[in-house]
Amino acid sequence: xxxxxxxxxxxxxxxxxxxxNAIALYEGALISDYTGGANEAGMIPGAGWITVMTPENxxxxxxxxxxxxxxxxxxxxxxxxxxxxxxxxxxxxxxIKNEQLYQLNNQSSVFHVNVMNTTxxxxxxxxxxxxxxxxxxxxxxxxxxxxxxxxxxxxxxxxEHGGISNRGVFYxxxxxxxxxxxxxxxxxxxxxxxxxxxxxxxxxxxxxxxPE
Numbered sequence: 001x002x003x004x005x006x007x008x009x010x011x012x013x014x015x016x017x018x019x020x021n022a023i024a025l026y027e028g029a030l031i032s033d034y035t036g037g038a039n040e041a042g043m044i045p046g047a048g049w050i051t052v053m054t055p056e057n058x059x060x061x062x063x064x065x066x067x068x069x070x071x072x073x074x075x076x077x078x079x080x081x082x083x084x085x086x087x088x089x090x091x092x093x094x095x096i097k098n099e100q101l102y103q104l105n106n107q108s109s110v111f112h113v114n115v116m117n118t119t120x121x122x123x124x125x126x127x128x129x130x131x132x133x134x135x136x137x138x139x140x141x142x143x144x145x146x147x148x149x150x151x152x153x154x155x156x157x158x159x160e161h162g163g164i165s166n167r168g169v170f171y172x173x174x175x176x177x178x179x180x181x182x183x184x185x186x187x188x189x190x191x192x193x194x195x196x197x198x199x200x201x202x203x204x205x206x207x208x209x210x211p212e
Contacts, residue, residue: 046096171198
């Protein structure tokens with residue numbers, strides 16, 4: 001009788017553990033798979049907020065962060081958000097592991113930061129060939145989109161694809177249908193600044209020296 005009861009308890013515990021892992025995998029990849037077992041942001045080397053800066057009138061721009069559109073914990077596009085206002089909440093935490101950028105979803109799971117080609121590719125033989133197209137960033141549980149490499153150069157975030165770098169240059173663009181939303185765009189070729197956009201750079205000082 002005792003053995004049977006103990007077996008039931010063990011099976012129940014195993015079932016709950018499996019369910020918790022399944023939920024974490026649905027919400028995002030298990031964080032232990034990408035951090036060597038660390039499950040707190042403070043234990044992940046280089047994990048922290050990403051600050052968005054601009055060389056164009058920085059005093060008017062203020063302090064802004066790389067953030068996620070919509071409800072936290074859901075796959076969505078990445079945007080730029082100010083720290084001003086009563087509704088301000090802490091920005092998401094990001095980190096690079098094996099040249100891939102991740103967003104810390106919660107204490108047990110992460111999202112992949114994917115680069116998506118939003119331009120028609122009718123003249124391209126390779127859907128992943130994004131050198132002359134408009135790219136945007138999203139977070140999802142699965143890795144997908146344009147193949148590329150993320151790296152820090154000093155405090156500045158860079159994205160490379162096919163051996164070509166964006167040189168740390170991103171574009172913050174107001175959405176025409178929703179002017180209060182500032183999306184983030186990447187181009188891997190030199191272009192005139194698109195309409196409703198301005199040049200921005202992405203920075204992190206976690207484990208790096210902040211300039212005076």
